[in-house]
Amino acid sequence: MDNLTSPAAYAHREQALTASAVNARLEDIIRSAWEKNAQHFPHVQASDVLSLISHVGEQGVASSRGGKRLRALLLDQTARTFTKPEQRADLDTAALRDLACAIEIFQTAALIHDDIMDAADTRRGAPSAHKALEALTKNPQQAQGLALMLGDLLATLSIRTAHSASANLPHGDAIFHAFLDMHDQVELGQIMDVSMESLDLSSHADTEKFEDSITATYLNKTASYTTVAPMLMGGLAAGSPLASHLAHDVGSTLGLAFQIHDDLLDLVSTQQKTGKPLYGDIREGKRTYILAQALKRANAEDRAFLVQQFMRDERTPQAIQQIRAIFLSTGAIDAAVEKLDELWTQAAHEVLAACMSQDVNPEDAQQYISFCQRFVA
Numbered sequence: 001m002d003n004l005t006s007p008a009a010y011a012h013r014e015q016a017l018t019a020s021a022v023n024a025r026l027e028d029i030i031r032s033a034w035e036k037n038a039q040h041f042p043h044v045q046a047s048d049v050l051s052l053i054s055h056v057g058e059q060g061v062a063s064s065r066g067g068k069r070l071r072a073l074l075l076d077q078t079a080r081t082f083t084k085p086e087q088r089a090d091l092d093t094a095a096l097r098d099l100a101c102a103i104e105i106f107q108t109a110a111l112i113h114d115d116i117m118d119a120a121d122t123r124r125g126a127p128s129a130h131k132a133l134e135a136l137t138k139n140p141q142q143a144q145g146l147a148l149m150l151g152d153l154l155a156t157l158s159i160r161t162a163h164s165a166s167a168n169l170p171h172g173d174a175i176f177h178a179f180l181d182m183h184d185q186v187e188l189g190q191i192m193d194v195s196m197e198s199l200d201l202s203s204h205a206d207t208e209k210f211e212d213s214i215t216a217t218y219l220n221k222t223a224s225y226t227t228v229a230p231m232l233m234g235g236l237a238a239g240s241p242l243a244s245h246l247a248h249d250v251g252s253t254l255g256l257a258f259q260i261h262d263d264l265l266d267l268v269s270t271q272q273k274t275g276k277p278l279y280g281d282i283r284e285g286k287r288t289y290i291l292a293q294a295l296k297r298a299n300a301e302d303r304a305f306l307v308q309q310f311m312r313d314e315r316t317p318q319a320i321q322q323i324r325a326i327f328l329s330t331g332a333i334d335a336a337v338e339k340l341d342e343l344w345t346q347a348a349h350e351v352l353a354a355c356m357s358q359d360v361n362p363e364d365a366q367q368y369i370s371f372c373q374r375f376v377a
Contacts, residue, residue, distance in 0.1 A: 017076035017097055019069040026101050030060050033157050055136055056146050059129050060154060064108045066124035070374060071107065071230050072100035078234025078246065081368045082358055087239070095168035096237060102162035102179065103230060109154035110186060110225075112147055117194065118284050122277065159183070171236040178236065178247075182229035189221025196287040201295070201307045211292040215256065218289070222262075223255020227375065242354050250350045257343035258375040260336055263288045267324060267333060282320050285310050289339070293332035302326045344376050 034057035076096055083091055114120070115128035122128055127135065129150060134143035159179070166175040196217055199210075228251035235243025266281050267290070281288050291310065295303055306326060309319050327333050348369055355365035 016080055017073055017093075017100060019073065021097065022069045022072045022101060022104060023065070025097055026064050026104055027061055029098070029101055029105065029161060030064055030154070030157070031057075033153075033160075034060060037153070052137070052146075056133065056150055059132055059147075060108075060150055062126070062132065063112055063123070063129045063150075063154075064104065066126070067104075067107075068374070069104060071103045071226055073371070074227065074375075075100045075103065075230035075234040075237075077368055077371050078231050079237040081355070081360055081364055082235055082238035082240040082242070082246075084239075085361075091237070092168045095165045098161055098165035099169065099175070099179075099233060099237070100230075102158045102165060103182075103225060105154055105161060106158035106183065106186075106225065109151040109158060110190075112151035112154070114190070116144055116147055116151075117190075118280075120280070155183070166233075169237045170239050175233045175236050178229060178232045182225045185220050185224035185228075189217055189219075189224060192217040193221050193286075197285055199287060201310055207292060207296040210287075210295070211289065214287055214289055214292055217287075218256055218259040219252055222259045223252055226258055227251040227255035240358060242358060246351075246354055250347055250354065253343050253350065254347040254372060254375055257340050257347060260289050260340050260343070261376045263290050264333065264336055264340070267327065279320050279324065282323050283315060285312070285315070290327055290332050290336045293335040294327050294330045297330040297332060297335070298326060302330065340376060344373070347372065 038053070038057070079091065079096055080088070111123060112129045115123055116130050120128050121131050126132075128147075130140075130144045130147035133146050134140050137143050137146070162179040163176055166172040166179070169175055192213075196213065199213075201210075228247045231251040232243055232247030235246045240246070263281060266278060269278070277283075280286075281290075287310075291306070295306060298306060306323065309315050309323060315323070351369050351372055352365060355368065360368070
């Protein structure tokens with residue numbers, strides 16, 4: 001193992017990617033791409049049309065702002081932690097940074113689309129993309145169309161960025177294919193999530209199967225790009241033989257914990273912390289792990305109420321509060337907290353084992369575990 005006070009160990013810690021560096025590079029990539037795309041509009045003479053096109057491009061930048069950049073930083077931390085000390089100087093940190101940014105660009109695209117589907121007014125404390133464009137156009141249908149196309153352009157840009165970056169990293173082909181697989185999984189997970197909303201809860205008596213379906217949706221829609229892909233691509237960039245294990249075992253466990261933690265925040269946090277109105281999952285009729293636990297534990301009267309409410313298109317503010325109260329009284333929220341603790345403990349032990357098997361120095365291993373804990377804190 002490395003000496004804990006060695007220059008190489010300190011350099012590894014000091015040069016790690018930061019959220020501010022991701023923010024700056026992300027804005028640069030999106031602006032540069034939009035300027036290049038603007039070349040396709042040379043014959044547009046109407047000033048109002050050109051102004052709207054410009055606003056759409058600016059919205060791409062605006063929608064990318066905010067967030068903790070955990071996905072980007074996890075990719076960087078994984079690559080740096082599992083790269084052998086003698087090989088760290090050869091790691092193309094600029095390419096690694098751009099690959100990390102590609103995930104954030106993809107997330108921006110996914111969130112723009114997600115907000116359209118959920119009819120969400122805000123994102124990260126600001127108007128969602130389609131709402132911001134609606135304020136500009138005064139035309140909801142046009143604004144949704146513009147936001148949809150903006151999301152598509154950003155999704156394409158994420159692929160271009162990942163392709164260029166991966167070409168300058170070890171195992172570039174495998175990294176790029178992992179990025180494409182991530183795209184597929186998230187989009188399939190979104191289809192699963194939307195399909196689950198139409199599930200007839202009144203005839204779905206097997207709550208265990210219901211819970212399994214929710215878990216599968218979480219793994220595809222959220223864990224796939226939140227933890228699995230960053231760990232896989234970071235591990236591949238490091239040349240680690242444990243890249244696949246990190247991704248599909250540790251990453252899946254940590255990603256599932258992240259989503260349950262997010263579900264809990266929606267019920268017990270504040271709008272200032274989450275950047276969006278509370279109780280959104282209940283309002284939108286989302287099939288969540290907490291709902292599954294409530295259905296499993298509720299008495300006949302409360303269960304009937306939950307089924308009735310979640311089979312409706314909308315829920316009143318009074319119904320939302322009653323549902324939250326049932327989540328509390330049945331112990332569903334407590335069960336989710338226990339599951340979260342169980343998943344995090346499992347993930348932390350697996351990360352430590354992976355670090356030990358790769359002779360990662362103890363301080364770097366502890367730093368990596370502490371960073372992973374940010375996904376559930």
